[in-house]
Amino acid sequence: MVCEGWKEKLDTYLDGEVLEQEMREFDAHVRNCPSCAADALGRVQMKRAIQVAGKRFTPSAEFRQRMQQRMAARPKRSLNFGWMLAAAAAVVLAAGALTTSYMGVRSGRELAANQELANRDHVLSEIADLHVETLASSSPVDVVSTDRHTVKPWFQGKIPFAFNLPELPNTGFTLLGGRMTYLDQAPGAHLIYDIRKHHISVFVFQERALSSKLKLSDEAASSNRLPFNTETWSQNGLRYFVIGDASAADIENLAKLFKASS
Amino acid sequence: MFYYVDVSGADLKPDSFEELAMPLFDQLFNFARWMTQNREEAEDLVQETYTKALKGFSSFQLGTNFRAWMYRILRNTFLTSRTGLKVTMTVPLDTEEGGPELAIESDTPETLMFERSNREMLQGAMDELPVNFREILLLCEVEEMSYQEIAETLSVPIGTVMSRLSRARRALRDRLRAPFQKSGTAGIAKGTVVQGSNHGL
Numbered sequence: 001m002v003c004e005g006w007k008e009k010l011d012t013y014l015d016g017e018v019l020e021q022e023m024r025e026f027d028a029h030v031r032n033c034p035s036c037a038a039d040a041l042g043r044v045q046m047k048r049a050i051q052v053a054g055k056r057f058t059p060s061a062e063f064r065q066r067m068q069q070r071m072a073a074r075p076k077r078s079l080n081f082g083w084m085l086a087a088a089a090a091v092v093l094a095a096g097a098l099t100t101s102y103m104g105v106r107s108g109r110e111l112a113a114n115q116e117l118a119n120r121d122h123v124l125s126e127i128a129d130l131h132v133e134t135l136a137s138s139s140p141v142d143v144v145s146t147d148r149h150t151v152k153p154w155f156q157g158k159i160p161f162a163f164n165l166p167e168l169p170n171t172g173f174t175l176l177g178g179r180m181t182y183l184d185q186a187p188g189a190h191l192i193y194d195i196r197k198h199h200i201s202v203f204v205f206q207e208r209a210l211s212s213k214l215k216l217s218d219e220a221a222s223s224n225r226l227p228f229n230t231e232t233w234s235q236n237g238l239r240y241f242v243i244g245d246a247s248a249a250d251i252e253n254l255a256k257l258f259k260a261s262s
Numbered sequence: 263m264f265y266y267v268d269v270s271g272a273d274l275k276p277d278s279f280e281e282l283a284m285p286l287f288d289q290l291f292n293f294a295r296w297m298t299q300n301r302e303e304a305e306d307l308v309q310e311t312y313t314k315a316l317k318g319f320s321s322f323q324l325g326t327n328f329r330a331w332m333y334r335i336l337r338n339t340f341l342t343s344r345t346g347l348k349v350t351m352t353v354p355l356d357t358e359e360g361g362p363e364l365a366i367e368s369d370t371p372e373t374l375m376f377e378r379s380n381r382e383m384l385q386g387a388m389d390e391l392p393v394n395f396r397e398i399l400l401l402c403e404v405e406e407m408s409y410q411e412i413a414e415t416l417s418v419p420i421g422t423v424m425s426r427l428s429r430a431r432r433a434l435r436d437r438l439r440a441p442f443q444k445s446g447t448a449g450i451a452k453g454t455v456v457q458g459s460n461h462g463l
Contacts, residue, residue, distance in 0.1 A: 011427070011428060011431065012424065015402065015409070015427075016408075017408070017409050017424075046431075046434075046435075047403050049381070049384055050384065050388070050399060050403040050404065050434075051403045051404055051406075052381060053381045053384040053385045053388065054292070054296070054388070054399070054400050054403060054404030055292060055404060056292065056295070056296070056385060057291060057292045057295035057296070057301075057304070058288060058291070058292070059287065059288060059291040059305070059308070060301075063291075063305050063308075064287065067287065067308070067309065067312065068284075070309075070312070071280050071283075071284065071312070129313075129317065133310060133313060137306050137310070138302050138303075138306055139303070139306070139343075139344055142343070142344035142347060158347065179342075179344070180342045180347070181342070182338075182342065187342075
């Protein structure tokens with residue numbers, strides 16, 4: 001076939017992805033080869049056509065405004081506040097250094113407890129974000145069903161582990177559906193339940209897939225810094241989170257149902 | 263336009279995110295709309311992408327490509343969405359079969375298109391492509407990303423970018439060629455202009 005070697009790389013050449021020396025050779029060849037020149041012209045026209053046709057959609061003014069408002073509404077730390085924080089941090093560090101020199105090294109247990117608190121707040125705020133984002137979405141669940149025998153198999157092949165869903169008759173809870181989710185790039189299951197018009201999220205992840213900063217002890221059950229009630233525990237290698245604006249008793253009851261079914 | 267963040271860690275504050283991310287808003291929406299093929303879903307997808315990106319901005323690796331990072335977040339978010347899960351079940355595998363298209367034909371899809379088709383026809387053909395072909399064509403031709411950027415966005419090796427791009431182009435040509443082959447009008451004289459054609463190509 002004529003110019004087989006050249007044509008094989010024609011798209012790469014037109015994308016500007018061949019080496020400089022090769023590019024010069026291509027230029028020279030295309031100038032002298034009508035067949036390759038015609039082919040190159042056609043492909044360039046196609047590239048331009050896709051470029052024009054691809055710029056097809058523009059966001060609505062309403063959506064743009066909504067996004068701009070969201071970005072503008074983010075809490076911003078002022079410079080002064082930043083300096084205050086830095087100054088406060090310096091004072092704390094200095095005080096810490098003095099205390100350390102006076103009292104000696106703090107006990108490992110205390111440090112571990114502080115780390116645990118920081119981990120707990122971090123993880124639970126991530127979980128709260130996932131919960132809120134999902135409920136705010138126009139399509140919060142990907143599998144819509146109140147039947148656990150429909151929802152559970154839906155996750156087959158989508159997440160690398162299996163889990164059990166509790167039976168719910170006479171409990172007041174209704175399963176609304178589920179979706180895939182990610183925490184720290186680890187895939188997991190997100191289930192949504194309803195009780196008295198309150199939506200509760202249950203997240204299930206593989207414990208070993210979560211990075212060390214996301215690992216919690218079972219004592220880290222709840223956070224009083226969130227506007228939600230939460231429960232978390234580890235069972236059979238899986239980490240469960242239950243979160244919602246329902247009462248603490250409801251959250252606890254749903255957690256108990258999950259613990260009993262696993 | 264490329265967005266490389268080469269600032270020091272001290273400069274990587276929340277305001278930088280807005281400055282870097284908002285100029286990408288239109289193109290991210292366009293990409294999201296092509297992927298989801300639904301306006302509401304595209305809006306949800308873009309919104310979720312910005313939320314996740316803002317949250318993870320402190321972990322954004324300095325010196326890496328911000329645009330590719332944003333597209334990667336959008337794409338990963340899409341792939342875990344209901345629509346994304348549905349479409350990824352039907353995408354073709356990345357096989358090497360077929361090889362590059364070599365033959366020059368008297369009526370190539372390109373010439374046919376420029377003589378007789380319009381932008382809507384091309385858009386329709388792109389709509390019909392499997393999502394992994396559609397996305398790579400958009401990233402290459404519309405976003406004008408380099409192979410390296412596309413590789414970063416899709417989290418695949420450059421070799422895969424090249425082979426997938428080649429197959430995507432071939433699939434698009436096949437779809438453009440099909441109506442002409444069906445109607446047996448492929449041999450219409452060059453220079454014919456279809457009335458109402460407004461492709462601006």
